[in-house]
Amino acid sequence: MNERVCLSPFCGARTTKPVLRCPACGRPVFGRDEIARRGRHVMLLGLILVGVIGGLVLSWSSLLPSAAGTPTPGFRGTGFEARTLLFGFAALILTGVSFTASGALMIAGRSSRTTTRAGILSFAAAVAAIAIVLISASGR
Numbered sequence: 395m396n397e398r399v400c401l402s403p404f405c406g407a408r409t410t411k412p413v414l415r416c417p418a419c420g421r422p423v424f425g426r427d428e429i430a431r432r433g434r435h436v437m438l439l440g441l442i443l444v445g446v447i448g449g450l451v452l453s454w455s456s457l458l459p460s461a462a463g464t465p466t467p468g469f470r471g472t473g474f475e476a477r478t479l480l481f482g483f484a485a486l487i488l489t490g491v492s493f494t495a496s497g498a499l500m501i502a503g504r505s506s507r508t509t510t511r512a513g514i515l516s517f518a519a520a521v522a523a524i525a526i527v528l529i530s531a532s533g534r
């Protein structure tokens with residue numbers, strides 16, 4: 395069987411016909427081997443994101459006491475800003491975890507729609523949190 399799958403997180407249609415475009419939404423569809431190959435890239439991307447953001451949070455450890463309300467020399471923002479920034483970093487790590495899971499599911503030939511959606515939502519939450527911190531910091 396040569397099943398082809400639409401990778402759109404809001405569609406995910408499957409077809410056994412040898413088409414290049416999704417019959418439901420018109421986006422490209424991919425065969426199992428192509429999806430597995432893309433899955434490895436998505437998984438690597440997710441792991442890099444988790445590693446980079448995780449490292450950033452660890453190296454910026456003065457954020458943690460700031461978030462708890464203790465003024466620290468390394469972070470000049472307010473406790474609210476520190477907490478929001480930490481939330482943003484946590485959401486970015488969640489984005490990386492979601493994409494890593496998506497990649498693993500794609501390699502396994504399973505639907506990665508749920509994890510891809512979770513990744514997109516986490517990323518939107520992270521962008522919103524970081525924007526709030528920037529707006530808050532620029533207002534002082």
Ligand SMILES: [Zn+2]
Nearest residue numbers: 400405416419
């Ligand atoms: Zn589709």
